[in-house]
Amino acid sequence: MEIKEIIENRRIIKKFKQDPVDLDLLKSWLQVATWAPNHRMTEPWEVLFLGPDTRAKLNHKTNFGQAPIAIAILSKHGSTEIEKNENMVAVSCFIQNFMLLAWSNGVGTSWSSIGVAQSVRKMLHVADDYEVVGIFGVGYPEEIPLVKNRTKIDNKITHLD
Numbered sequence: 289m290e291i292k293e294i295i296e297n298r299r300i301i302k303k304f305k306q307d308p309v310d311l312d313l314l315k316s317w318l319q320v321a322t323w324a325p326n327h328r329m330t331e332p333w334e335v336l337f338l339g340p341d342t343r344a345k346l347n348h349k350t351n352f353g354q355a356p357i358a359i360a361i362l363s364k365h366g367s368t369e370i371e372k373n374e375n376m377v378a379v380s381c382f383i384q385n386f387m388l389l390a391w392s393n394g395v396g397t398s399w400s401s402i403g404v405a406q407s408v409r410k411m412l413h414v415a416d417d418y419e420v421v422g423i424f425g426v427g428y429p430e431e432i433p434l435v436k437n438r439t440k441i442d443n444k445i446t447h448l449d
């Protein structure tokens with residue numbers, strides 16, 4: 289698949305098959321994802337693999353679409369608010385790399401924001417100097433949602449003098 293096709297066709301998956309995803313393969317995508325840009329080489333990403341007990345405690349409404357694997361991706365704070373924001377941006381680049389690599393191998397991802405809740409942070413034993421950027425189901429899609437079209441970029445471009 290061309291990179292353009294991978295980017296355009298990737299969808300957030302809500303329902304997964306039960307077929308397992310090879311863990312080494314998944315880790316290889318996470319490894320490649322680390323080539324994300326990151327200011328001052330902070331490499332702020334960290335990944336938690338969520339086992340069945342943790343998933344049961346989280347009590348997510350669909351259990352992450354019944355994905356065979358669920359991971360939380362964290363961003364470490366910096367020593368200033370600016371560094372904290374920059375690290376979150378770097379982790380977002382890491383996440384997109386990961387999602388696209390998975391998709392190019394036929395594997396989908398869901399994204400849940402429940403990690404912003406203090407109760408969820410506690411269940412995941414997240415230290416105060418980390419943000420939970422998202423919790424992701426990872427697996428082969430059972431269903432691929434319809435495309436949500438994007439606004440033409442011309443509507444988002446301003447030319448300054």
Ligand SMILES: Cc1cc2nc3c(=O)[nH]c(=O)nc-3n(C[C@H](O)[C@H](O)[C@H](O)COP(=O)(O)O)c2cc1C
Binds near residue numbers: 401422
């Ligand atoms: C920071 C962030 C948080 C998100 N949180 C959720 C979420 O809590 N639940 C959810 O279903 N999707 C979540 N999403 C995924 C978006 O809803 C999804 O990307 C959007 O609807 C467009 O769909 P597509 O990515 O399949 O094109 C999140 C995406 C981002 C970037």
